[in-house]
Amino acid sequence: MPALTSVQLFTVNAALESDLEGTLAEVAARGFTAVEPYDFVRRADRLAAALQANGLQAPTGHAFLASDSFVNPDGSGTTVPVPTPDEVFDAADTLGMTTVIDPYTAPARWEKVEQIEETARLLNAVAEIAAARGLRVGYHNHAHELEATFDGQTGLEVLAGLLDPRVVLEVDLYWVARAGVSSPELLARLGDRVVAVHVKDGTLDPEALAAYPPADQVPAGKGNVPLAEALDAASALEYAIVEFDHYPGDLFDGIEQSRIFLDERAAERAAV
Template sequence: MTIQTSLQLFTIRERLEADLDGTLAEVAARGFTAVEPYDFVRRAETMAAAVSSAGLTAPTGHAFLASPTFVRPDGSGTTAPVPPPAAVFAAAAALGMHTVIDPYTEPARWESVDGIAEIAQLLNEAAAIGADAGMRVGYHNHAHELEAVFDGVTGLEILAERLDERVVLEVDLYWVARGGVDPVALLERLGTRVIAVHAKDGTLDPALLDAYPPADQVPAGDGVVPLREAIAAAPALELAIVEFDHYDGDLFDAITRSRVFLDAEVAR
């Protein structure tokens, strides 16, 4: 199976808000053929037109499916309600997506197996609605799903055990490593459930690991996250997605270097 390289648009969120069309044109000029939109429901038609105009596709996108309100990237909750699954899938269809991935759930919900089971149930319910719309549902991890361990099993694996077979996983390799888990061994255990990875790299410098946004992220291949080996361990992988939560240098240079690394070293 060919692995397509994509870009999570949260990476370039400030540029995107300032100039949607020009920024996506630049993404295409940097050699990308696919992107992963976030917060796309409120601007589905506009985003779809800009993605198409740039000659890009959006096979996946991030939208909340297992939370009643928006969750900030730092894990804090809000009171702003999220769109219902039917509205999410309608917007995803307008963008030509085939998979909608829940990007985040609050860390407090991972403090018990019952909390994890509730998340699984909500994702399973969303998957049933999505199936009627021809859409898959997935879940994307951060570190807290790996830091939560019950009888030696990580929270993410407990979630996977309780998911309907239609629900897939998008594993963020940087956050797995930052959560203290070997990404290669994890992907071997999760098997065909994983259809996408965030091929994100970092130095994992202990002096920087308490920071949010992360202060140690580097272009793919420049850090210590075992990207090649982890991707090779995922037999059903469809997408290797470039993402930075934060980067102090030239961001477009960093995403280009990441794409070149992934296209040359791990795409198959």
């Protein structure tokens, strides 16, 4: 069975914050049937109603599980406390979500194996809480988990080896490429642990890479990230999730082009 195509709603975060209902209607109009919400606890009821009204489901979502306070997308910390696991899982139930994924831990937590062990301990503990409620938890990478290496092994792989088998991974294919790691080879090594990928492309132009947010991202299939090869290497893939951290063009057109890339690839594979 092909992976379900979804879109991470942080891609359209400005539009979502100003017009949640209209933004979800536009996402659905662009051919999506599933989305991956972020920061969903504070608006779970309203989000659930808008999803239902537009024929959308939210099987996965992002919420901090191994941090005490929110972390900004650029890695800077805040003093804003995150919701408790029970609050996160209550909201997940409201949304019909089955997998809650921690989106980020600060780069400073990946300098020593002992720090990775602590992150694994926190994720394993919350996985126990989630399992009792029929839910699953996971972890989503950026580049720093792969830039950190220990005895020839990336930090993300060290984490994977420490995680409870119930904790899954969502691999961001763009950030893997940004870290200079082969995503097909990484996914082959991680095996069935990977149930979701962020399908995100970029030119990987060295000058553009110096910017934050990234200035090189393009619709899936238009850049130099080996998306098709990575998708082929994901042996237990359930969700293929479109995302942009930044895109200078029309975001809704960009996500639609990325969805078409995934649809065409799925059709090609079905015909083989």
